[in-house]
Amino acid sequence: MTAGDAARRPALHADVRVVRGGSPITAAFDVAPGRPLAIIGPNGAGKSSVLAALAGLLPLAAGTVRIGGRSVDGLPPEHRRIGLVFQDYVLFPHLTVLDNIAFAVRMRASRTTARTAAEPWLDRYGLTALAHRRPGELSGGQAQRVALARALAAEPDVLLLDEPMSALDVEVRAEMRAELASHVREFGGATVLVTHSPADAAALTDSALVLESGRVTQRGTLAELRANPATPYVERLLEASSD
Amino acid sequence: MRRAGASAAAMAAASILLAGCAAPSVGSPEPTTPTTTPATGSAATTLTVFAAASLATVFDELAERFEAEHPGVDVVVNSGGSGALAEQIVQGAPADVFAAAAEAPMQRVMEAGLVAAPVVFATNSLELVVPAGNPAGVTSLEDLEREELRIALCDESVPCGAAGVRLFADAAVKPVPDTLESDVTAVLTKVALGEVDAGVVYRTDVRTAGDAVERVVVPEAASVVSRYPIAPMTDAAEPAIAAEFVQLVTGDAGRTVLEHAGFGAP
Amino acid sequence: MGRRTAEPAARLSWPVAVLAVTALAFLVLPIVGLIARAPWGELPELLVRAPVLEALVLSFGTALGSTAICLVFGVPLATLLARAGGWRALPRRLLRAAVTVPLVLPPVVGGIALLLLLGRRGLVGAPLEAAFGVTVPFTTGAVVIAQVFVALPFLVFAVEGALRSANRRTELAAATLGASRWQVFRFVTLPLVAPGVAAGAVLCFTRALGEFGATITFAGSLPGVTRTLPIASYLAMQSDPDEAVALALLLLAVSLVVLLSLRDRWVPGVRA
Incomplete structure (x- = not known):
């Protein structure tokens, strides 16, 4: 984009x-x-x-x-x-950072497709190192990045x-x-x-x-x-x- | 009409349950002759009597009488299944007197060295009972062999069931029970509610159920007799008082009350 | 999971520690007594007796069946209960009280109540027998019904707690990301409540396995048909205490195996 x-x-x-x-x-x-x-x-x-x-x-x-x-x-x-x-x-507390961001795509595609689509967002938002953490393990700033990336990955x-x-x-x-x-x-x-x-x-x-x-x-x-x-x-x- | 019948039976069943659960009951706290022992008051001595469930009503009455005659003594009656009571005593429950509905539980306590010389003070026999109106038309022990009938008996591990096994052996009947209950009260409840067509219980229990059940006279029943032994515990806190209570039960006063409740003489 | 940063250990003040240990001892010591009293030497011989195996099979089968029924009906009931938060006070409290009744009712009374409903002269039982010739008491089905009656609240309250913690806003967030109602349930609600459902099912199963009073009153006690392990154990106590202890140990062992095997994967609180 x-x-x-x-x-x-x-x-x-x-x-x-x-x-x-x-x-x-x-x-x-x-x-x-x-x-x-x-x-x-x-x-x-x-x-x-x-x-x-x-x-x-x-x-x-x-x-x-x-x-x-x-x-x-x-x-x-x-x-x-x-x-x-x-x-x-x-x-989503039960999903990793990666799967939170992949959520919107996952609703209309396979898990693999959704995760692949989420990768660039991780990179762009500096979240790659946190990809497999769960929300409970994030700082406020990190959670905000995930929330924004999750919303925008849906291409609204x-x-x-x-x-x-x-x-x-x-x-x-x-x-x-x-x-x-x-x-x-x-x-x-x-x-x-x-x-x-x-x-x-x-x-x-x-x-x-x-x-x-x-x-x-x-x-x-x-x-x-x-x-x-x-x-x-x-x-x-x-x-x-x-x- | 039908609803009224069912709820009357339910009331009867509830009262049976309540009677079964009434123990432990503490006798009248108020000695009838309070002037004789002014200082010691009521808190002096407690006599704990472990009695078979079928004895609960009788022993409550005798306990009251005993307290009246022995100011300062509190009699506490703990009633339950004879086998369970025997097990509790062997495990160290603090009893002063034990009265069982069969000789086997007393034997167990004797083997543990906790009673010396039990005396048989009453007998009981079995009866065939049916719900009010006898809907299945039960007339004899042979009817208990009918597959289509609902039959409740005591399990042979409890005294009423063991007596039942002897009764059926004597009468050469092979009953087809739908349930083998853990005590006589449970059998009586199910008969009173009309859930079973017939059950076998102690003669003395029939009186508790009132109008909800009917007796069916079976001649064979008289030959199978359960013997009720009683004994003071060797480690009773007040051996003299325990012995006196046993004397009351085995004496004339006890005889009268027991007979009134339907128990036979030893 | 090991990668959580270690929080400074929250140390208990000594009164809390003393009371907690006392409570634990209160729960554990009777079991110690049971184990100490157990006739270990004769245990293998006691446990392979036909009546014991019969009771074991019956108990397992009925407890599994009643757990399945509790899941099918209990999860929707828990959902209703969780959503009842917005109701007026009276109906909300009545609903909660109705679900709580089996917890406070002595199980024997519950059994009588079931007889008055489903017995041969019961409100539903009498028409049932008249119409189809079906009688419920004294059947294995009656054992399951009695178990469902006493165990259902355990499942419902566990699941309701989980549903409440699965925030409604989490579901709304999923909707804004394109999830349909079904997808919201499948990808958000279900995974969030699954640990609670599993914990509820385990509680429900163990309660059903240990059920005694309602069963013996409503279903009776016939070997192989309605005599479950707890009833067999109680009856054995009348004549053969060793066998009763052996049966109790069997119940205990089964419950422990179930609880321990499910602990890590399902019971909430383990996961971050």
Whole structure:
């Protein structure tokens, strides 16, 4: 896969309404390939629910999800071609690193084919030495690499990242941010990142959307948000993080 | 109608089970003549009696009487299968008196040197019992040879089963049992529930089951008699009290209570 | 697996150690008594007696059969129980209580209950006999039914525990990677719960093998048909304690062999 692929990858169009714990969450946005969108917001704003709705893990109360010209909101998760990296990675504890990454291909091909297809991912993510370890034996940074490689090895059209840094120690965060940004660039498809950290968002993109209490309160580039915060939350958040 | 019958039988079965499980039962804690021994009170002496399951009711009554006559003595009756009780005693269970439903278990305890001179104090004989209404029309021991009937007997390793083997030998009958139970109570339960068409139990047990079972008179049964021996343990904590309890059981008072329960004279 | 980095040994404080050793002694010493009391010299002769072999074959056959039945019905029941977390409190607790009943009920009472249901005058047994001429008590089938009744909760609770630990989100992650429902079950759920299922089956088998009260009450005790090893052992205790001890040792040996042979491969907690 090269950066040239990005041009042929589809865009994501989302206009979703879901109900979680009795309260509605509404968000509409478009994400172009190669230009990730960061969904920023406080805890409990409904960010993860939006991702779950896109991936098909949470039913839509109303709205639509389209990838390129293809409507996927009626499809089960396994047919959407949407990769999701969970906040706590949710690796398969009974499978080795190699078989975790080979999982998606294994669903439609033999074990040998799947493992062969997974080899280059091990190499690219620096996981070759860990190929036969189980998730329980990995550090946080290693687990994150496996989770990302596992999602991307499925060759999804869209990549969703749910708080990818929150499970990591502070010391390794900066390093992992750069690494993640490089992998996401390499992927080149439509990418949505959920975070409450402006620094994490900035590492991957400058396009942002703010979700508060289930509603979109502002959208624009990070610079625009900082220059012109629409809510006290945005103002505080970007103030605190500004250098 | 049918449901009512079944649940009545179930109640009877439950009461049989409860009677079987009632031991160990402690006699009345309240001496009837409390004034005679003011200081020593009730905590002074405990007499532990190991008695065959079929004796449980009788011995509870006798224990109460003994306590009334001996203020300060607590009688504890531990009842169970005679063989199992004998094994417990040989393994060192603390008994003061042992009363068995057959002579073999007593023999085992005697061989271990734990009793000296057992005395036979009662006899029992077997009876053929059927569920209320006698649904299979059982009239004699020969009916136990009918393949299509459900028959419950005691296993020959327990006294009631050993007596049964003698009875069938005397009567020249070859029964076809569906189950060989570990004690008489289990046979009686299955008859009371109507799960079997006939069973062989002790005469004294029939009374426990009440209306749920009926007796079928078999003349041969009178000839096969189980003899119940009793003896104080040689290592009893209070040999004098143990001997007195044995005297109560073998004496006139004991005779009356035993006869009332259906036991025969030795 | 040896490559796990050695964690600093978690040392027990002495009160914990003392209590733990006491508990262990409490479990093991009666067995020591049994072994010490065993008539080792006559053991070979005692164990090849026809009634003993008959009881052994019957016990093994019925315990294997009831374990198979428990697996077929118990795994779905465990799934139901694990998913009941989202139910209202009352039905959820009733379900759990229903599965727990055989654990708290004295097995003899369980046997009576089975008679009242499946006996000749039972709720189901009476129509069954009227319609098909089938009676259940005093058959080898009744032994299996009694064993299933007492052993099923062991399997259900073991599997339920495993299902709970197999996080629902792990299954969702598999779905986002293209796994169909069947593939999720085949490649994720099943391998994650397999150790729990195996451990539950082993517990279930050993419980069935040792079952006594419900069996003798519901199925009776006829050599070769319903007299299993525990019943044979109990009866032998009445007349021939040596044979009873020999039978008990046989039961013990069988259980130990089963538990030890399965330990490393299946019982959870060994694997990283």
